Amino acid sequence: xxxxxxxxxxxxxxxxxxxxxxxxxxxxxxxxxxxxxxxxxxxxxxxxxxxxxxxxxxxxxxxxxxxxxxxxxxxxxxxxxxxxxxxxxxxxxxxxxxxxxxxxxxxxxxxxxxxxxxxxxxxxxxxxxxxxxxxxxxxxxxxxxxxxxxxxxxxxxxxxxxxxxxxxxxxxxxxxxxxxxxxxxxxxxxxxxxxxxxxxxxxx
Amino acid sequence: xxxxxxxxxxxxxxxxxxxxxxxxxxxxxxxxxxxxxxxxxxxxxxxxxxxxxxxxxxxxxxxxxxxxxxxxxxxxxxxxxxxxxxxxxxxxxxxxxxxxxxxxxxxxxxxxxxxxxxxxxxxxxxxxxxxxxxxxxxxxxxxxxxxxxxxxxxxxxxxxxxxxxxxxxxxxxxxxxxxxxxxxxxxxxxxxxxxxxxxxxxxx
Amino acid sequence: xxxxxxxxxxxxxxxxxxxxxxxxxxxxxxxxxxxxxxxxxxxxxxxxxxxxxxxxxxxxxxxxxxxxxxxxxxxxxxxxxxxxxxxxxxxxxxxxxxxxxxxxxxxxxxxxxxxxxxxxxxxxxxxxxxxxxxxxxxxxxxxxxxxxxxxxxxxxxxxxxxxxxxxxxxxxxxxxxxxxxxxxxxxxxxxxxxxxxxxxxxxx
Amino acid sequence: xxxxxxxxxxxxxxxxxxxxxxxxxxxxxxxxxxxxxxxxxxxxxxxxxxxxxxxxxxxxxxxxxxxxxxxxxxxxxxxxxxxxxxxxxxxxxxxxxxxxxxxxxxxxxxxxxxxxxxxxxxxxxxxxxxxxxxxxxxxxxxxxxxxxxxxxxxxxxxxxxxxxxxxxxxxxxxxxxxxxxxxxxxxxxxxxxxxxxxxxxxxx
DNA sequence: TATGAATGAGATTTCATTCAT
DNA sequence: TATGAATGAAATCTCATTCAT
Numbered sequence: 001x002x003x004x005x006x007x008x009x010x011x012x013x014x015x016x017x018x019x020x021x022x023x024x025x026x027x028x029x030x031x032x033x034x035x036x037x038x039x040x041x042x043x044x045x046x047x048x049x050x051x052x053x054x055x056x057x058x059x060x061x062x063x064x065x066x067x068x069x070x071x072x073x074x075x076x077x078x079x080x081x082x083x084x085x086x087x088x089x090x091x092x093x094x095x096x097x098x099x100x101x102x103x104x105x106x107x108x109x110x111x112x113x114x115x116x117x118x119x120x121x122x123x124x125x126x127x128x129x130x131x132x133x134x135x136x137x138x139x140x141x142x143x144x145x146x147x148x149x150x151x152x153x154x155x156x157x158x159x160x161x162x163x164x165x166x167x168x169x170x171x172x173x174x175x176x177x178x179x180x181x182x183x184x185x186x187x188x189x190x191x192x193x194x195x196x197x198x199x200x201x202x203x204x
Numbered sequence: 205x206x207x208x209x210x211x212x213x214x215x216x217x218x219x220x221x222x223x224x225x226x227x228x229x230x231x232x233x234x235x236x237x238x239x240x241x242x243x244x245x246x247x248x249x250x251x252x253x254x255x256x257x258x259x260x261x262x263x264x265x266x267x268x269x270x271x272x273x274x275x276x277x278x279x280x281x282x283x284x285x286x287x288x289x290x291x292x293x294x295x296x297x298x299x300x301x302x303x304x305x306x307x308x309x310x311x312x313x314x315x316x317x318x319x320x321x322x323x324x325x326x327x328x329x330x331x332x333x334x335x336x337x338x339x340x341x342x343x344x345x346x347x348x349x350x351x352x353x354x355x356x357x358x359x360x361x362x363x364x365x366x367x368x369x370x371x372x373x374x375x376x377x378x379x380x381x382x383x384x385x386x387x388x389x390x391x392x393x394x395x396x397x398x399x400x401x402x403x404x405x406x407x408x
Numbered sequence: 409x410x411x412x413x414x415x416x417x418x419x420x421x422x423x424x425x426x427x428x429x430x431x432x433x434x435x436x437x438x439x440x441x442x443x444x445x446x447x448x449x450x451x452x453x454x455x456x457x458x459x460x461x462x463x464x465x466x467x468x469x470x471x472x473x474x475x476x477x478x479x480x481x482x483x484x485x486x487x488x489x490x491x492x493x494x495x496x497x498x499x500x501x502x503x504x505x506x507x508x509x510x511x512x513x514x515x516x517x518x519x520x521x522x523x524x525x526x527x528x529x530x531x532x533x534x535x536x537x538x539x540x541x542x543x544x545x546x547x548x549x550x551x552x553x554x555x556x557x558x559x560x561x562x563x564x565x566x567x568x569x570x571x572x573x574x575x576x577x578x579x580x581x582x583x584x585x586x587x588x589x590x591x592x593x594x595x596x597x598x599x600x601x602x603x604x605x606x607x608x609x610x611x612x
Numbered sequence: 613x614x615x616x617x618x619x620x621x622x623x624x625x626x627x628x629x630x631x632x633x634x635x636x637x638x639x640x641x642x643x644x645x646x647x648x649x650x651x652x653x654x655x656x657x658x659x660x661x662x663x664x665x666x667x668x669x670x671x672x673x674x675x676x677x678x679x680x681x682x683x684x685x686x687x688x689x690x691x692x693x694x695x696x697x698x699x700x701x702x703x704x705x706x707x708x709x710x711x712x713x714x715x716x717x718x719x720x721x722x723x724x725x726x727x728x729x730x731x732x733x734x735x736x737x738x739x740x741x742x743x744x745x746x747x748x749x750x751x752x753x754x755x756x757x758x759x760x761x762x763x764x765x766x767x768x769x770x771x772x773x774x775x776x777x778x779x780x781x782x783x784x785x786x787x788x789x790x791x792x793x794x795x796x797x798x799x800x801x802x803x804x805x806x807x808x809x810x811x812x813x814x815x816x
Numbered sequence: 817t818a819t820g821a822a823t824g825a826g827a828t829t830t831c832a833t834t835c836a837t
Numbered sequence: 838t839a840t841g842a843a844t845g846a847a848a849t850c851t852c853a854t855t856c857a858t
Contacts, residue, residue: 012842016842031322032319032321032322032323033322034238034322035322037826037827037828038827038828038829039827039828042845047843047844048843048844048845049828049829049844049845050829050830050831050842050843050844050845050846051842051843051844052829053828053829053830054842054843058828058829059827059828059829110321110322111321111322113321114318114319114320114321114322115318116318117236117314117315117317117318118235118236118237118238118239118314118315118318119236123380123382124382127380127382127383154397154401155389155393155397157383157385157386157389158374158389158394158397158398158401159397159401161370161373161374161377162366162369162370162373162374162398162401162402163370164373165366165369165370165371165372165373165374166365166366166367166369166370167369168369168373169365169366169368169369169372170362170365170366170369173365176327176331178327178328178331179331179361181361182361185359185361185362189359190362193358193359193362193363194362194366196405197358197362197363197366197402197405197406198366198401198405199405200404200405200406201400201401201402201403201404201405202401202404241851241852241853242852242853242854243820243852243853246820251818251819252818252819252820253819253820253853253854254817254818254819254820254854254855254856255817255818255819256854257853257854257855258817258818262853262854263853263854420821424821439730440727440729440730440731441730442646442730443730445847445848445849446848446849446850447848447849450824455822455823456822456823456824457823457824457849457850458821458822458823458824458825458850458851458852459821459822459823460850461849461850461851462821462822466849466850467848467849467850518729518730519729519730521729522726522727522728522729522730523726524726525644525722525723525725525726526643526644526645526646526647526722526723526726527644531788531790532790535788535790535791562805562809563797563801563805565791565793565794565797566782566797566802566805566806566809567805567809569778569781569782569785570774570777570778570781570782570806570809570810571778572781573774573777573778573779573780573781573782574773574774574775574777574778575777576777576781577773577774577776577777577780578770578773578774578777581773584735584739586735586736586739587739587769589769590769593767593769593770597767598770601766601767601770601771602770602774604813605766605770605771605774605810605813605814606774606809606813607813608812608813608814609808609809609810609811609812609813610809610812649830649831649832650831650832650833651831651832651841654841659839659840660839660840660841661832661833661840661841662833662834662835662838662839662840662841663838663839663840664833665832665833665834666838666839670832670833671832671833
């Protein structure tokens with residue numbers, strides 16, 4: 001078989017996988033993982049139920065595949081190579097970039113996080129593929145600034161999770177529509193306030 | 205029927221409900237809500253499956269009842285009436301008290317939070333009964349100190365969720381055993397570092 | 409719990425198992441094991457599909473249970489203790505007793521034998537529980553008569569299977585209605601002819 | 613279209629059918645008819661799933677086609693025309709020839725026989741195409757020798773099935789590896805003992 | 817009120833067969 | 838004619854819930 005024929009096939013397979021994943025993401029978002037039926041996923045994805053199983057070995061694999069899909073949306077290399085010197089600029093760039101990811105894949109995150117509580121393997125995958133990569137960047141940055149004497153002697157691990165947790169809960173509140181005071185808070189304002197809060201907490 | 209007879213009966217009913225809830229909590233913690241079977245809950249609770257339905261109308265009600273059970277573990281009135289003047293003392297007392305709650309009911313929180321992502325009513329209940337009461341105390345305290353000129357002009361809503369989110373994610377990391385660096389961090393250290401971080405972020 | 413209550417419960421369980429097995433036997437006989445659906449088994453047995461699984465862990469267990477049921481229909485102890493001295497009398501008694509079993513459980517044997525070809529565990533069970541016990545009796549009898557000098561020096565293992573195989577294929581022909589010449593052959597005639605055939609083959 | 617072109621085409625078709633049947637035979641032997649998937653048959657046969665359906669109308673047809681394939685392996689004409697006069701020679705020649713068939717097609721027989729119990733049409737086909745032709749030869753031979761006064765007044769139908777059943781069960785025992793005493797019995801010994809057994813049973 | 821056997825709706829998954837390329 | 842992706846019917850099995858005792 002010729003190379004471009006193989007390529008073509010691979011592309012078709014990838015396109016089909018994505019098509020199915022998107023359907024699954026919608027249904028998972030609506031119903032949650034357990035109440036989502038393969039029948040409805042198939043309908044939303046525009047394929048038959050059987051076709052799902054030509055591309056994923058079972059329903060749960062759909063969740064794991066979503067983790068991988070999100071994980072590939074990494075930070076641009078430029079960011080890693082030349083992180084801005086100004087801490088505020090650094091954190092704002094980073095946080096806004098990740099916030100955009102949540103905005104884009106928001107409907108995927110919720111069912112994913114829900115299952116993380118009861119699925120050990122999924123939890124590990126989410127942590128290793130999604131949380132760790134970004135957390136490491138922040139930790140190392142903080143560590144460097146502590147050594148430079150610009151930050152207080154804080155624990156970078158804790159502070160990093162504090163930043164992520166602060167963003168996560170506030171974002172969740174915004175998306176969950178459970179507290180209407182969030183309607184008047186813009187994402188940019190929220191992001192900036194949180195970055196400043198944490199930053200002032202670590203600055204000497 | 206005499207009053208004390210009614211009381212006795214009510215107590216029996218309450219005791220049975222608790223007995224069942226405790227069984228359910230254990231199984232939910234082990235398996236998650238969906239993979240927990242009523243058969244196993246009954247066994248763990250030491251009752252028959254049928255009996256569960258004499259006290260709860262369905263499996264999901266067990267989750268809602270757990271929210272109420274946790275919600276009753278409110279802060280002591282004394283805390284509300286005479287909150288410590290020193291912000292650090294205030295926040296530490298508060299956070300440690302809540303942390304104790306998580307320690308005690310930790311196995312209930314995970315399955316509860318998992319379902320919060322896909323169950324609107326449960327989400328509302330958790331927010332109103334568990335998050336809001338404590339959040340309000342913090343918000344009002346922050347508001348007061350802003351007005352007193354001791355805190356910067358921050359948004360109390362955001363800062364409060366930042367504090368809660370910081371504690372939540374760090375605690376989750378500790379409990380999830382997914383990052384072994386948390387093994388060397390004591391709860392007290394963690395709590396104090398987070399409180400200081402947020403506090404330094406809001407102090408003028 | 410009192411003994412007779414336990415007994416009663418055990419009897420109920422046994423009765424239910426038998427009820428389900430009988431339903432399964434009918435459907436297996438009609439359709440064969442694989443084309444038999446649990447839905448139809450349930451209907452024939454007069455229970456719901458779910459009930460089947462309260463008594464058998466899966467569809468295949470129904471087959472194994474049938475083997476056990478047939479296996480319990482052993483030869484009377486008197487037969488073992490005082491086998492008739494006359495070889496012809498001995499073999500006729502034995503063969504007719506077993507033939508009666510086939511007559512009674514005939515509809516169970518067919519699907520059982522069909523699966524024996526592709527299910528190792530079932531094959532082992534059928535051999536150990538059904539074939540071996542009866543085969544051993546015959547083998548030992550033949551062996552004894554060889555030693556007494558009344559039978560030729562034949563291999564008791566082969567001769568025993570020859571007898572069983574002769575009976576089996578002729579019986580199958582009768583039951584399968586595939587050769588109408590069998591319509592005019594009575595079971596008793598057939599049995600006697602086969603016993604005589606084998607016996608004359610071994611007698612000195 | 614020219615004759616030899618048609619012939620060539622027919623040969624190609626026949627070759628393809630055989631290729632597919634051989635693949636199917638292997639998988640049927642491994643898994644049994646029902647657990648064999650068309651996907652695996654296609655793989656073993658070295659064709660695609662679709663191609664199977666260009667040569668056979670459905671999976672079951674594969675079984676029927678196997679019956680025909682075995683049926684064509686008939687006894688040599690010479691055997692029919694000049695059967696040996698000596699009964700023992702006659703039976704040994706016949707039985708050994710058929711035993712060779714089982715040896716060669718053994719892996720096909722098991723799944724075939726399994727289905728025979730629940731598939732009326734297949735049963736009829738096996739009986740008419742495989743059992744009957746050989747059985748008739750034996751029956752007529754026996755009949756002739758009875759008339760010649762060399763055999764007792766036995767029923768040729770029963771005796772013939774007794775011979776076939778004796779061979780079948782003993783052979784099955786050997787192949788099924790379920791009774792290790794068969795490991796020390798050679799096929800030739802077994803064949804001869806059975807022929808002698810039956811023959812002594814019918815000889816005057 | 818407590819029990820637990822019975823229920824049956826419903827979900828996942830398999831796989832023979834079809835059909836566009 | 839060959840391919841193999843797509844199909845969707847159908848089957849097994851689970852389990853929350855009911856109800857007779």
